[in-house]
Amino acid sequence: MDSIVSVKRDEAGPKADLPAIPPAIPYDEMLTPKGAVRPHYEALQARLSTLSPDELAERQKTQERFFLLQGITFTVYGAESSTERIIPTDILPRIIPGSEWATIEKGLTQRLQALNMFLADIYSEQQILMDGVVPRELVLQAPSYRREMQNLYVPHKAYANVCGSDLIRQENGAFAVLEDNLRVPSGVSYMLANREASKRVFPGTFRGAGVRSIDRYPDLLLATLKSMASDWRADPQVVVLTPGVYNSAYYEHAYLARLMGVPLVEGRDIVVHDNMVYMRTTTGLRRIDVIYRRVDDDFIDPLTFRRDSSLGAAGLFNAYRAGNVVICNAPGTGVADDKAVYAYVPEIIRYYLGEDAILPNIETYLCREAAQLSHVLANLDKLVVKAVGASGGYGMLVGPHSTKAQRAEFAEALKADPANYIAQPTIQLSTAPCLVDHAVEPRHVDLRPFILSGEKIVVTPGALTRVALKKGSLVVNSSQGGGSKDTWVLSESKGERG
Amino acid sequence: MMLARVADSLYWIGRYVERAEHMCRLSDVMLNATLDRSEAATTVARIALSAVGDPDAAKAERPYDAALALALDREDGGSIYSSVARARENARQVRDQITTETWERLNLIYLRMNDPDVAASFAEGSQQFLHDTIADLHLFKGAGDATMSHGEGWSFLLLGVYLERAQLIGALLEVVFGEGRRRRPISDHFALTNVLRMGCALEPYLRVYTAEMQPRFILQFLTLDEDFPRSIRFCTDQIEQHLSAIIRHAGLAGRVGPDRLAGRLRARLQYADMTDLENEGASAFLKTVLDECSAIHRSLYDAFVAYPLEDRLPA
Numbered sequence: 001m002d003s004i005v006s007v008k009r010d011e012a013g014p015k016a017d018l019p020a021i022p023p024a025i026p027y028d029e030m031l032t033p034k035g036a037v038r039p040h041y042e043a044l045q046a047r048l049s050t051l052s053p054d055e056l057a058e059r060q061k062t063q064e065r066f067f068l069l070q071g072i073t074f075t076v077y078g079a080e081s082s083t084e085r086i087i088p089t090d091i092l093p094r095i096i097p098g099s100e101w102a103t104i105e106k107g108l109t110q111r112l113q114a115l116n117m118f119l120a121d122i123y124s125e126q127q128i129l130m131d132g133v134v135p136r137e138l139v140l141q142a143p144s145y146r147r148e149m150q151n152l153y154v155p156h157k158a159y160a161n162v163c164g165s166d167l168i169r170q171e172n173g174a175f176a177v178l179e180d181n182l183r184v185p186s187g188v189s190y191m192l193a194n195r196e197a198s199k200r201v202f203p204g205t206f207r208g209a210g211v212r213s214i215d216r217y218p219d220l221l222l223a224t225l226k227s228m229a230s231d232w233r234a235d236p237q238v239v240v241l242t243p244g245v246y247n248s249a250y251y252e253h254a255y256l257a258r259l260m261g262v263p264l265v266e267g268r269d270i271v272v273h274d275n276m277v278y279m280r281t282t283t284g285l286r287r288i289d290v291i292y293r294r295v296d297d298d299f300i301d302p303l304t305f306r307r308d309s310s311l312g313a314a315g316l317f318n319a320y321r322a323g324n325v326v327i328c329n330a331p332g333t334g335v336a337d338d339k340a341v342y343a344y345v346p347e348i349i350r351y352y353l354g355e356d357a358i359l360p361n362i363e364t365y366l367c368r369e370a371a372q373l374s375h376v377l378a379n380l381d382k383l384v385v386k387a388v389g390a391s392g393g394y395g396m397l398v399g400p401h402s403t404k405a406q407r408a409e410f411a412e413a414l415k416a417d418p419a420n421y422i423a424q425p426t427i428q429l430s431t432a433p434c435l436v437d438h439a440v441e442p443r444h445v446d447l448r449p450f451i452l453s454g455e456k457i458v459v460t461p462g463a464l465t466r467v468a469l470k471k472g473s474l475v476v477n478s479s480q481g482g483g484s485k486d487t488w489v490l491s492e493s494k495g496e497r498g
Numbered sequence: 499m500m501l502a503r504v505a506d507s508l509y510w511i512g513r514y515v516e517r518a519e520h521m522c523r524l525s526d527v528m529l530n531a532t533l534d535r536s537e538a539a540t541t542v543a544r545i546a547l548s549a550v551g552d553p554d555a556a557k558a559e560r561p562y563d564a565a566l567a568l569a570l571d572r573e574d575g576g577s578i579y580s581s582v583a584r585a586r587e588n589a590r591q592v593r594d595q596i597t598t599e600t601w602e603r604l605n606l607i608y609l610r611m612n613d614p615d616v617a618a619s620f621a622e623g624s625q626q627f628l629h630d631t632i633a634d635l636h637l638f639k640g641a642g643d644a645t646m647s648h649g650e651g652w653s654f655l656l657l658g659v660y661l662e663r664a665q666l667i668g669a670l671l672e673v674v675f676g677e678g679r680r681r682r683p684i685s686d687h688f689a690l691t692n693v694l695r696m697g698c699a700l701e702p703y704l705r706v707y708t709a710e711m712q713p714r715f716i717l718q719f720l721t722l723d724e725d726f727p728r729s730i731r732f733c734t735d736q737i738e739q740h741l742s743a744i745i746r747h748a749g750l751a752g753r754v755g756p757d758r759l760a761g762r763l764r765a766r767l768q769y770a771d772m773t774d775l776e777n778e779g780a781s782a783f784l785k786t787v788l789d790e791c792s793a794i795h796r797s798l799y800d801a802f803v804a805y806p807l808e809d810r811l812p813a
Contacts, residue, residue, distance in 0.1 A: 069605055070598070070601075071601065244591075245587070254590075254593035255593075258593065258594035258595075263500075273811055280807075281501055282650065282744070282748055285807070285811065286499060
C-alpha cells in the first residue's frame with residue numbers, strides 16, 4: 001500500500017568538504033539564489049520577523065498537542081508496549097503562487113485523464129499495446145496488472161478515482177512528476193489537518209494571503225464516489241472500507257468517513273449474497289453500492305485475490321463484475337503507476353490526447369534496454385536504482401550513499417533480471433523554510449496534490465507537503481525524521497508582481 | 499440504522515467508562531478512609547476490594563498498594579487503566595461516529611494514563627489523580643450529551659452505561675448487605691458513610707434521610723430510589739427507555755426479546771418495597787437483578803449484533 005510513512009529517496013547532498021559550488025543548488029521556495037525573498041513569501045517572512053524563537057516554538061508545541069489530542073497518530077510497536085506518535089508537523093506553510101498552480105493543475109488533469117484512458121484501453125482492446133507504444137510484456141507481466149479486470153465496465157472510464165501524485169521541484173524551478181499513486185493514496189487527512197492548524201497559528205497572514213480553500217475535498221470526494229453509481233442508483237449508499245484500527249492510515253479512513261457522513265466498514269461488516277453486497281447493521285442487512293476501499297487489491301476478496309486475506313469480503317469481486325457494486329479505486333490501477341510504465345507516461349499522454357506532457361517526468365533508465373543497462377551499470381555510484389515491482393523504498397540502491405559491496409550486489413541483480421529495475425538520477429528536492437530547534441532553516445520538501453476523477457476530474461487547490469526535517473536529508477519518510485506542513489495555494493491575482 | 503459492529507463498540511464504550519469511573523471512586527474512598535487507622539477503615543477497604551472482586555484480606559491492610567495496582571496495572575484486565583484503554587480503543591474503532599468534542603475528552607484521559615510519568619504523578623497525589631480522572635470521565639459524558647445526536651448510537655452507549663452501573667451497584671450492595679458467608683451486619687457509622695460515598699450517594703442520601711445512618715435506609719436508597727441516578731431502580735428505568743428507543747429506531751417493535759426482559763426488570767424494581775426485599779433476603783433479590791441484567795445483555799446481542807444472517811437475508 002502506498003503510505004506517507006513509506007521510505008523514500010535519499011540524497012547526494014552537497015558535502016562540506018567539496019570545493020566551490022556543489023553539483024546542484026536546490027531551488028529554494030522562499031529565497032532567490034541571491035537571497036531575496038520571493039514576492040509570495042513576503043507576508044509570511046514579515047510576520048516571522050515579529051515573532052521570537054520562543055513564540056514560534058510555543059506555537060509549534062500547541063500544534064503538536066492539537067494533533068495528539070485529535071488522535072492524528074500512527075502506532076509504533078515496541079518490544080513491550082506500543083506507543084502512539086504524531087507525524088511531525090511543521091508550522092510554517094509552504095506557499096505556491098497561483099500561476100504555478102495553474103500549470104500544476106492542468107498538468108495533473110491531463111496526466112490522470114491519459115492514465116485513465118490507458119487503463120480503460122489495456123483492460124479492453126489493448127490498442128496501445130498493438131501499436132507498440134508501450135511494450136506488451138511490460139504491462140501484461142507487471143504484478144499489478146489484474147487479468148480479472150479484463151472487459152469489466154467501469155463508469156466514466158474512471159479507474160483511479162483518487163490519485164495522489166508526488167511532484168518535486170527541480171533545480172530550474174519547474175515541477176516534475178516523481179511518482180503517480182493510483183492504488184490507495186493516503187495523506188489527504190494531513191493536508192486537511194495541517195490547514196486547520198495553520199489557520200490557527202497564522203490567522204492574519206492566512207487571511208491576507210488569499211489562500212484557496214480546500215474545505216470541499218470531502219464533499220467533492222463523496223460526489224465523485226456517488227457519480228460512479230449514479231447511472232443505476234438514485235441515491236447510492238457509499239461506504240469507506242478500512243483494514244481496521246491497526247492500519248497506519250486508520251485515522252484518515254475514520255476522518256474521511258466522518259466528514260463524508262458515510263459508514264466506515266471493515267471486511268467483517270460485509271456480507272455478499274447473490275452477488276449483492278450488504279453490511280450488517282442493527283436493523284439487518286443494508287445494501288452497499290459504492291465502496292471507497294482503503295485496502296490493497298490483494299486483500300479485497302479472498303476468493304479472487306489473496307486467499308489468506310480477512311480484510312475484504314468473499315465474493316466482493318464477483319459482485320463488482322456483476323455490476324452490483326463499484327469498487328473505488330478500481331482493482332488493477334497499479335499497473336499505471338508501475339515504475340517501468342512511468343517512463344512511458346509522456347508517450348501515453350501523446351498517444352491518447354495528442355498533446356505534450358505539461359508536467360515532465362524525471363529522466364528514467366529502463367534496465368530492460370541493453371544500452372540503458374550498460375549506462376546504469378557504469379554509473380551505479382551516481383544513480384538511484386529501484387526495483388519495478390517494489391514500493392515503499394524496498395529494493396532500492398542510492399548510488400552516492402552506497403558502499404562498494406552494495407553496488408556490486410546490485411550489479412549482479414541487475415544483470416540477472418534487468419527487466420525488474422529502473423534507474424533515475426539522484427534528485428535534488430527543493431527546500432522550504434521550516435522551524436527546527438527554535439530557528440527557521442531550509443529543509444527539503446516534495447508535494448503531493450490529490451486529484452479526484454469520476455464523472456469529471458477535479459484537482460483540489462492544496463496538497464500535502466512532505467518535509468525531510470533532518471538537515472540535508474531528502475528522506476521525507478516520517479519514521480526517519482520526515483514530517484508534513486500545510487500548503488498554501490494562492491489565488492491567481494495574489495502574491496505575484498509584474 | 500448503524501453497523502452492528504459500531505453499536506457493539508458504542509455499548510462497550512459506555513460499559514468501560516462506567517466501570518473506570520466506579521473503580522476510581524472505590525479506590526478514592528478506600529484511600530481516604532484508610533487515612534484513619536481504625537478497624538472501620540479496614541472494613542471499608544475490604545468492602546471496596548470485595549466489590550471489585552478481590553476479597554483478599556491481606557490487601558486491605560495495604561490500601562495504597564491495592565489502589566496503585568487497581569489504577570495502573572496494565573496486565574490486569576480489571577484495572578482502571580485497562581478500562582480506560584479499552585473504552586478508548588472502542589472509541590477509536592468508531593471514531594467516525596463520535597463527535598470530536600467527545601473523543602477529545604476520552605483521549606485526554608487515555609493520554610494521561612499513558613504518560614511515562616504516570617506512576618510518579620499517582621504517587622505524588624493519588625487521590626487528586628483519581629479525582630481528576632472521575633471529573634474527566636464526567637466531562638466525557640457531558641460532552642457526549644451536549645454534542646452527539648441522541649439517536650440510536652447514543653442509546654447503545656447509555657445502555658452500556660446503565661447496565662454496567664446496575665451491575666456494579668448490585669455487586670457493591672451484595673458485599674455490604676448480603677446475608678451469606680456468616681458476615682456480621684455492618685452498623686458502624688464511619689463504614690456506612692463510606693459505603694454511600696462508594697455509590698456517590700452521600701449527599702443525595704443526606705437530603706432524603708438526614709444524617710441518620712441506617713443500613714436499611716441505605717439499602718433502600720441505593721436499590722429503590724426513583725430519582726437518584728445510581729440507584730438500581732433508576733438504572734433499570736433508563737435501560738428500558740434506551741432499549742425501546744433502539745427498537746423504535748430499528749423498526750423492530752414487538753419482534754425482539756430484550757425489551758420484554760427490560761420491562762420485567764424495571765417493573766420488579768418499581769413495585770418492590772423494603773418489606774418484600776427483607777422477606778426475600780437482599781442476596782436473593784440482588785442475584786435476581788444481576789441475572790436479569792446478564793440476560794438483557796445476551797438478548798441484546800442476539801437481537802442487534804450477533805443475529806443469525808439467515809433471518810435477515812433479503813427475500
